[in-house]
Amino acid sequence: MARDGFEVAVNGINNNYKHSNGKSNGISAYSNGHKVNGAQSKVQSTKSTPTFKEHFEQTPLGVAIWTYLGYAILVVIGQIRDFLRSIGIEKIKSCTEPKLPGFVPLFQSWESFYTRNLYRRVRDCWNRPIGSVAWAEMDILERVSYDHGWNFELTGKKQRVLNLGSYNYLGFSQNEGPCADAVEDIVNKYGVGTCASRQEMGYLDLHRNLDILVAEYLGVEDAITVPMGFATNSMNMPLLVGKGCLILSDELNHASLILGSRLSGASIRTFKHNDMEDLEEKLRFAVAEGMPRTHRPWKKILIVVEGIYSMEGSIVRLPDIIQLKKKYKAYIYLDEAHSIGALGPHGKGVVDYFGLNPKDIDVMMGTFTKSFGAVGGYLGGSKNLVNHLRVSSHSAIYSGSMPPCVIQQVISSMKIMLGKDGTNEGKQRIDTLAWNTTYFRQRLVEMGFIVYGNEHSPVVPILLFMPGKISCLSRECLKRGLGIVVVGFPATPIIESRARFCLSAAHTKEMLDKALDILDEVGDLLKLKYSRLKRQPALAESDNKELKNGTRNSSVSTFADLCTLSMKIIKTL
Amino acid sequence: ITMNIGTATSEENPTHSYLGSRGIWITYVLILLITHFMLLTIPFFSVAVAWTLTNVVHCVITYFMLHVTKGTPWGTPEQGKARTQTQWEQIDFGQQFTPTKKFLTVVPVAIFFLASFYTKYDTTHFCINLIALGFSVIPKLPQLHGVRIFNINKW
Numbered sequence: 001m002a003r004d005g006f007e008v009a010v011n012g013i014n015n016n017y018k019h020s021n022g023k024s025n026g027i028s029a030y031s032n033g034h035k036v037n038g039a040q041s042k043v044q045s046t047k048s049t050p051t052f053k054e055h056f057e058q059t060p061l062g063v064a065i066w067t068y069l070g071y072a073i074l075v076v077i078g079q080i081r082d083f084l085r086s087i088g089i090e091k092i093k094s095c096t097e098p099k100l101p102g103f104v105p106l107f108q109s110w111e112s113f114y115t116r117n118l119y120r121r122v123r124d125c126w127n128r129p130i131g132s133v134a135w136a137e138m139d140i141l142e143r144v145s146y147d148h149g150w151n152f153e154l155t156g157k158k159q160r161v162l163n164l165g166s167y168n169y170l171g172f173s174q175n176e177g178p179c180a181d182a183v184e185d186i187v188n189k190y191g192v193g194t195c196a197s198r199q200e201m202g203y204l205d206l207h208r209n210l211d212i213l214v215a216e217y218l219g220v221e222d223a224i225t226v227p228m229g230f231a232t233n234s235m236n237m238p239l240l241v242g243k244g245c246l247i248l249s250d251e252l253n254h255a256s257l258i259l260g261s262r263l264s265g266a267s268i269r270t271f272k273h274n275d276m277e278d279l280e281e282k283l284r285f286a287v288a289e290g291m292p293r294t295h296r297p298w299k300k301i302l303i304v305v306e307g308i309y310s311m312e313g314s315i316v317r318l319p320d321i322i323q324l325k326k327k328y329k330a331y332i333y334l335d336e337a338h339s340i341g342a343l344g345p346h347g348k349g350v351v352d353y354f355g356l357n358p359k360d361i362d363v364m365m366g367t368f369t370k371s372f373g374a375v376g377g378y379l380g381g382s383k384n385l386v387n388h389l390r391v392s393s394h395s396a397i398y399s400g401s402m403p404p405c406v407i408q409q410v411i412s413s414m415k416i417m418l419g420k421d422g423t424n425e426g427k428q429r430i431d432t433l434a435w436n437t438t439y440f441r442q443r444l445v446e447m448g449f450i451v452y453g454n455e456h457s458p459v460v461p462i463l464l465f466m467p468g469k470i471s472c473l474s475r476e477c478l479k480r481g482l483g484i485v486v487v488g489f490p491a492t493p494i495i496e497s498r499a500r501f502c503l504s505a506a507h508t509k510e511m512l513d514k515a516l517d518i519l520d521e522v523g524d525l526l527k528l529k530y531s532r533l534k535r536q537p538a539l540a541e542s543d544n545k546e547l548k549n550g551t552r553n554s555s556v557s558t559f560a561d562l563c564t565l566s567m568k569i570i571k572t573l
Numbered sequence: 574i575t576m577n578i579g580t581a582t583s584e585e586n587p588t589h590s591y592l593g594s595r596g597i598w599i600t601y602v603l604i605l606l607i608t609h610f611m612l613l614t615i616p617f618f619s620v621a622v623a624w625t626l627t628n629v630v631h632c633v634i635t636y637f638m639l640h641v642t643k644g645t646p647w648g649t650p651e652q653g654k655a656r657t658q659t660q661w662e663q664i665d666f667g668q669q670f671t672p673t674k675k676f677l678t679v680v681p682v683a684i685f686f687l688a689s690f691y692t693k694y695d696t697t698h699f700c701i702n703l704i705a706l707g708f709s710v711i712p713k714l715p716q717l718h719g720v721r722i723f724n725i726n727k728w
Contacts, residue, residue, distance in 0.1 A: 058595070059595055059596070061595065061596050061599070064594070064595050064596030064597075064600075065596050065599060065600045065603065068596065068597055068600040069600060069603075069604075072600075072604065075646075108644065108656070110642065110643075110644060110646055111644055111645065111646065111647070111648050111656075112648065113646035113647075114646045114647040115647065115648070252584075255650070489587070489591075490584075490586075490587045490647050491584075493584075493587065493590075493591070493594060494587065494591045494594055494597075495594055495595060495596070
């Protein structure tokens with residue numbers, strides 16, 4: 001939790017990152033409004049450490065103001081509509097409750113204000129039903145709404161669109177191929193479900209093989225698998241830490257990690273996203289001061305981070321965290337839900353990407369959902385750790401174990417990735433994904449979109465900012481044959497609504513080009529090319545686009561300077 | 574119909590920080606200026622009346638938004654922790670003397686000074702403006718954090 005109100009001298013790591021993403025309160029210290037997050041951080045690692053380039057361009061001030069005005073207008077209109085509903089001029093289409101005297105009301109209509117007035121009108125952009133396997137292309141069932149989003153009807157038609165929304169990094173979500181054939185055989189042999197928990201009769205030899213294979217894939221001593229990805233975190237974190245321990249978790253950790261941390265009963269402190277100086281400050285404070293009132297030393301300090309953060313596209317600074325961990329004798333819990341299979345020259349995740357030793361990470365966790373086309377998660381580490389988990393894990397004792405078909409899907413895909421099936425298809429997939437990532441990001445940046453995240457992460461968020469543009473982008477792209485995921489407030493900060501693309505090894509260059517052309521067209525239509533960075537374009541025709549961006553924003557940047565000056569004056573009050 | 578808030582990341586309720594995000598103070602002052610100019614264009618109102626009206630309208634709207642409305646306009650996954658808190662109490666997790674809170678306290682005072690000047694310190698206008706200022710500033714005092722007078726607006 002937030003502000004401890006202490007000042008600790010930081011003299012640990014010698015990296016000079018500047019803070020990413022100007023989220024501070026109206027103060028910005030840069031004239032052209034962008035910060036580069038650690039262009040070359042001086043990490044002490046092996047020579048295979050790639051250059052770490054992460055970028056979160058700051059929201060342009062004019063765009064932010066228009067965004068707030070947009071939300072303000074929507075809220076005012078929503079209030080007017082609610083008022084009309086309350087006096088009876090407009091029909092109430094949401095669920096209501098009878099007003100019984102003496103009873104506390106079940107619903108508070110203010111809590112559904114946003115859903116009723118804002119989300120409902122554009123909710124055709126989410127929860128789209130899909131009528132085929134969610135591969136590089138998919139069939140979307142057409143829906144139409146005659147009452148502005150209250151009710152949908154299926155027209156019966158299907159539209160084949162490009163799929164940039166599914167977490168399908170290695171392209172294993174196929175319904176044909178060696179994985180699917182192996183799964184079919186296993187279903188004939190083992191049936192569909194195990195009908196028991198792992199501690200009773202549900203522990204098949206397949207589970208044992210999977211555990212050994214996952215351990216080999218990660219490079220750790222042993223591993224345990226859990227049938228649900230979310231539950232891997234929420235059910236197993238309470239076994240690792242408890243009362244009297246401290247959890248230092250990143251600001252932007254996933255809800256499963258938050259739930260697991262809460263259920264464990266340990267004290268939780270968050271550090272700023274990917275900010276190693278902040279983490280070191282908090283570590284020093286924790287080690288020096290101990291528990292809040294008694295000042296006894298913490299029993300354990302666990303640093304919880306993710307490999308790739310799916311909303312930002314940023315990659316954790318693992319070498320620095322390992323250095324910090326060794327210096328202050330903490331433990332590290334690495335959640336590789338999005339990075340396993342997607343990063344690294346061998347597809348073994350963020351540890352492979354930085355060229356580090358997997359034995360340095362105390363608990364390696366990940367899921368099979370994103371890269372391996374299955375469900376479930378794993379926890380890997382030392383043999384003692386995994387033995388402890390096997391005996392006391394809530395998911396092992398109480399929930400049903402992983403079905404055999406899912407296990408076989410994971411085993412087949414992992415064997416392909418390890419090269420054990422005899423082909424080099426695994427290596428091909430990894431290389432295709434890496435190439436796709438670089439190409440897509442580079443083209444988007446050249447077009448002038450604001451793209452967040454690390455240059456090597458296959459999760460590519462582009463910023464949209466304004467509420468109207470969120471739904472417009474989604475609908476226009478669908479019209480032209482591209483299915484994307486858009487996210488807005490309140491799931492993201494109010495001035496950072498975005499569209500998030502997930503690249504896949506299944507995408508060919510032609511598909512990416514088609515997607516980029518659609519995005520180019522819609523980006524010009526909606527004026528989404530906000531980036532004000534001066535980049536050296538590879539293509540000559542981008543010169544025109546840069547010039548356009550420069551001239552449009554010259555007046556805004558002086559206004560921005562004026563505003564920052566006035567903010568500084570007010571702040572000193 | 575349900576939105577997915579706080580399911581992907583740990584940000585459960587953005588109310589604590591959105592009033593400190595980039596450019597929102599400027600937008601606030603801008604909306605205020607626009608409202609004031611709109612009131613000034615109405616031919617029936619003199620300058621003094623327009624200023625007093627701006628002050629009163631600003632006070633009423635911000636009082637309603639910050640000190641009467643409780644909870645959030647979206648369903649949060651944090652199981653109603655903020656349901657009994659007004660928006661002012663939710664800002665910055667209830668910490669006092671943060672930049673956002675300072676700014677939101679300064680704006681009604683600034684409007685009061687300007688309104689007093691433009692109404693030439695006339696007694697009636699002064700009383701109205703003072704009452705508006707009272708309603709704007711007194712609920713923002715740290716001593717009144719979480720206080721419900723006569724249990725009005727408690728649940």
